Amino acid sequence: MGMPTGGFRGDADGQRTEAIQTGGRRRRPSGRGGRGPGGPGGPGGPEGPGGRGPRDPRDFDEDDEKPRRRRTGWKRFLPSWKILVAAFTVLAAGTFGMIAVAYANTPTPTATQAEAVAQGSAIYYNDGKTLIAKVGTPRVILDNINKVPRHVQDAVIAIENNTFREDSGISIPGMIRSVWMTATGQQLQGASTITQQMARNYYDGLSQEVSFKRKIKEIFVAVKLDKEMPKDQILLQYLNTVPFGRAYGIEAAAQAYFKKHVEQLTPEQGAYLAARIQTPALDADAPRLQARFKDVVNAMAKLDPAKYGNLPSTAKFPKTVPERNSNELGGLKGYMVVQVMQELKTRMNLSPDQVRSGGYKIISTFDKKLMQAARKAVIGTTSSLPKEIHAGLAAVDPKTGRVLAFYGGEDYVKDNWNEPFDSYKQAASAFKPYVLAAWLDAGYSLNSFVPGNKTVPEELPGTKPIGNSHNVGSAINVTTATADSVNTAFASMAYKLDEDNGTIGQLSAVKQIAEEAGLGKQRMEDDVKAHKYAFSIGSALVTPVEQAAGYSIFANEGKHVDYHVVKEVRKDKEVVFPERRDEKQVITPEAAADSVAAMEEVLKSGTARGKGIGRPAAGKTGTNNDNKEAWFVGFTPQISTAVGMYREQCVTKKGKIVQPVNANCPETPGGKPSKKYGPTNRYSEPREISLGTGIEGATYPTTIWRNFMMEALAGKPVEQFPPKAGLGSPENIVPSPTPTPSPEPDDAGFPTDFPTDFPDDGGCYDGGPGCDNGGGDGRGFGDDQGHGGGQDGGPGGDDVPLNIPNGGPAALPTGSGNGKSGSGA
Template identity: 30%
Template sequence: MVSVYEYLSHSAVIPAALASANYQNTIVYYNDGKTVMGTIGTVNRQDLTYQQLPVNLKNAVLAAEDKNFFTEGGISPTGILRSAYDDLMHGGTSGGSTITQEFVRNYYTGIGVQQTASRKIKEIFIAQKLAGEKSKPWILTSYLNLIYLGKNSYGVAAAAQTYFGLPVNKLSIAQDAVLASIIQQPSNYPQLQYRDNLKARWTAVLADMVKDNFITQAQADAATFPKMLTDTTSSTVTDAVGVLANNSDPWAPYILKVVENELTGVDHVTQQQLETGGMRVVTTISRPMEVAMYKAVNTNIAAIKATPGAKYPSYMRVGAELQNPKNGEILATYPGPGQKMTPKKCAEWNCDVDMSIYAREQVGSSFKPYVLSAAVAGGMNASTSILNAAPALCVPPDYDALKLSQDMKYYSTSACSQNNLSAYFPVQNDGGEVIGDPKKLWGVSPQTALAQSSNTAFTDLAHRVTTSKVIQMAQAYGVNISAFTQGGSNLDQMVGQVGLALGTASLTVNEQATMLATIADNGVYHTAHVVKYWQLPDGPQQKPITQTRGVLDPTNAANNAALASQVQYAMSMTTVNGTGTSAAVGLGNRPIIAKTGTTTNSHAGFFIGAIPQYSLVVGMFTESQAANSPESLAVLTGGGFGGYWPAKIWNSFAQAEFASLPVQNFENPTFSGDKWIQIGKLPKKKSTCTFTIHGHKITIPLTGKNKNKKCNQVTPTPTPTPTLTQPQNCHGHKRNCFPTPTPTTSSTFGFPTQTSSPTATPINSTTGTPTSTATSSPTNTTTGPGNGGGNGATATANGVRAGLAVGGVLTVLLPGSLLWTTLSRRRRRRGKGTAE
């Protein structure tokens, strides 16, 4: 009998390991390389070395499962005899296995787990063979890395994260004992309904640890049963791959999915490597900055809810992203409210969609930097150029890029076609807002046009640059320009549509943050990424695949930086005296380049802003973007504009994270390029003489018979002075304004129909420089110049139709407006396709 036993023992062959026995999931860390964000993989398992296993954890398992492990030869004869007796007396099969036997059963092929005598015998002999070939530390380590501990957790490292959100070296004695207790019934003990059973087993394990001199009685008495993370009744949205956040960080599930997509889609990691290869991935994400990001968003959501009359409905969405402009690292995001909610609530809030990386929304006027960049790269001087910020324009098509736009006196979507300009695009400033001076034909600098967010100026500029160049610039900045059906912004379908300048394409928060980061880094694009480095077990660190390139001039780094400095210059006044001043509150004189954006019906609002160290974009949008959707940011109060709540969120984060940073300046602008003049030629200032007759001042132009005369050679002739009356109620404003004029016959487009002769004949062609001529009339009706259309005016003794009277006889303001300089902005709803 003994010889048979010896023969079987010596002839036993250790089988090959099960392939699945070595499967490990990928562990994902924050940028400190120490704090675990979560795991990715079909098997939740991570291997540890013997030295990495805490002594108390090893002792707890030995006390619970096999206290003679270090002295036995792979099997326990007494255990086998006890098991055989129980089987004989009570029927069936029972335990009696050692740790070595349990490891053999789960690690090697051909053993199985069937409760049969033949399998048990095979297990015994292989366990003995293994004990003779492998060291005890190797067997114990392999066992603790492999053992199933419930909740899809294999090994103590995975279980420590699953139940306590901690690495094994941070576990308490009480937590060590819980893991050791679960080994007995891993499918049942973690469930709440078996909590009393688990506690009883836990108490017994602590007692055995005292009995075996692993801990003192005082340590056992001080232990309290720990809280288990799996006790929560909320569900976490996961996918088939097994993306699992090992802590309560609400952003973690979203970022883990981005990590998975980046590794497999860009860095050529296979899905099998990711799910079973035991990779270690360190991300670019800063946990402290994530905490600050969520605090900024949640603080403002609370402020909205506390605002009288405001609502924060479940259709509201927020996305935000912080990037390092120097390398494209994404440091923090606000992808959504988190996924620890019931499936019903998750569906209501669309909690499983990443609003910062993957959601595509119209971005409104925050698209205008792409137009500006294309113009600067195309040769426009951002300092000297003059853009057309008229309240309303008809903008020529792309193929007439050098034609000037035509002013509209009154905005109408049909005004262009009614004036035989059917190929032109009608556009107005937000609510017809006044930006610029009609005496200067509404001409403003690119910086003013951007700060005040002139829709007309940038739509006209897009036509001058051509939409193809704008789209190419967006692509250079990293925007996916492909069609919606291919997951892109749809920009490649918008060639020839000058309205794209107003943000009608659908971009992501990430694309906007990358564009802004590129401008902040002097025109150098860096691929945005969340993976800092990754490595296979015992392998070297692998850096992510990224690109770095100049955007405004890819062939000349110095010129690229110089061109970018002009873009920075043009964007530098948005938070100073533009549409985004609320973003700069509490930040002193810190330089910020920025832009606001709001879409039609306030379906979306954006604030994009950067300092030299960081690029931060905040977007708020509704679930439905349909034109007839009643969903609107307006219910939040603040008009639903990007310069309000999105800017406030930006400011909350900036005050927390930027205020303590050293103040850095953007590059001093280096201006180059040509002076682009997008307005008609200004009329020369006429020489005049002013006289006082009967207490009234009159001005006489030195023209006609007075030409070439000096004032002391001119004989003044009294001229009736039109009388303007001030209405009692001037639209509720405590400012000067003028009554509604007596109607005169005028075209919709803004070219006045002359009521008397002599006349002023506007030259409507805008191929060259628009001009007009006018002759003074002794009557009280004066007709003004066209100057490219829409700047003509008809003044009468009863009031003013629009614009300026000719010849300096009478200068008045448009109805409802007093100053031709920039006023404090009263944002109003705009027409289709317009943006703040």
């Protein structure tokens, strides 16, 4: 028998299975062959109750049911719609549940939380009782909404929240828009409804910060407030707290802009104040404010056409009264207020707005008596000098860093330049004590010999030659170098310290002490890079208050406390910001004691001789090149005081010298309005010039210092400095031959080859204090070593003048004096 085309093959059980051809395609067996597995209750077999056997999933026919197709590609990761619906339902339920819980847990703000809202603050002297000034925008609290005319209420409602009287405290469309844009970062939107704004302005916990969390909390609070408070009360609290620029609250604003009570305002004036709510900082007639005013009157017409329909066509932008000059900053107190406000911002992170509306009691470090003494000392000493000459004084408690007093000007409103805080000038020889401190702190002695005529080495790296204006001998001890302010000695001492430390040209030891004494780190680093060893004789820029605080390392046994003007800040009788005293041990107590011993000689036998105050005191003079800047910084254990002076002329672009306006170089001719000149194109600029003959560190600055200290310490106990420590062994950094030691001072504090008692019969002698007739040789070298007499018993010469233009010291001219016939300074 012939074999069919498909052929036969034997099954495993010996049965034969036919391969059937269908349309030329081979079809696998359907699974019917042989016996299927037994069905329930019947024998097997192709037609038996057991039914078909298991079907090979690969076997199918066009007529068979197709199996479900498997997803491929990215579709494999998509969940089914059933899962999505279930997930959304769970998420929505959870979200609404969390919102409900958050809403329930949001407390309704209480009245006690708002007690201090927008209350002005007060600044006091250091006794905590004597008022300096009240700061803050005026506020008048209304107790009844009926005191606010309906047209004023409507003006505010129309522009700020026209559904206020009907809504539930929030605007649903506005809320959705605001929350969405805030959450997505498109724009941080503020509160929208009046209720929300009132909640934000009035209650603690709803800060002015614009954030998603704050927005949600604000919404919850607004809804609760709307349920618990009448609309009129919400509106009244809003109008009492909203800022209008010149004032907080609608009543104070009415008085500030129109000299009226709020019940007397016209619809136009009410619209004006409503326009200011979103633009409180604009000038009274600013174009943007005028545009906003039009928006308000149009909104009023839309809110109540019957009542305000004609207002857009009839309303005129109202005239306001001139702003009254604030008495907050007038006179001397303005300088104190500004310094306090600046420190509150930088050290305590309180902005001026927070201070003015925070209800704080701020106790400053200023002593009223000493503030008056500072003014008296400066004005009394300089009143006869040209107005171009500026003087600043600062006094600091060296143990606490508190600024006890300063004088920076007569009236802050007229001249807002605060001399002791704002004027950065070259320290000149008043910087040398920091070199002295580094020298002694390194273990060297006051009795060491240092160069008198030239530096060692003669060529200092990166520095133009440094010298003195006259011969002081080849070698002198450190005490004499300090008393007579010898440039070559201090530059050589700084080099020796660098040599020891392996930091040639970096002045690392001196710079570190200056920085730790409170002088600006970046300024010190920049000056060392620019001037190298001229840094050691005072090329760096400093302010009087920095110097007064810097010298505290000598008066306070080597410790420095950062100067500050805020003693503490209180609110509701509690101290919320305590005093910050950042104290650091800069040099050893022994180095401080020996530094003091050397600087005492400045007042006893040196450049400031004759200017003692009848009790232990020490200090240092300083004068810049051509007498452009003059200093005296001196201290007792109780007070460290710095006085700085300089002179500026006002010069136009064409070189014309013009008179200052209120001590300021005029921006416009005569200080009058000008279309051509202004802040960006000034009519004149300051130019520093010489202080003039007779004004050096040892004269006017020292006299100011002395007059202040005498009054400041009157009636105070006399305190002694710690005894001299006598650090180190005498060393010699001067090349041979071995120098002859300088004479040591006797008990009276003067070299033994000077008379201990100066003649008071008109006799004068070379090197001693000046006489009224200007005796002596009259040459007055300007280097703290003058040999001539100054007028009215003044001392001899002053510092080696210093100016460091373009990277190096200028020539060292001789100083000018103030003797009648001589020139000793």
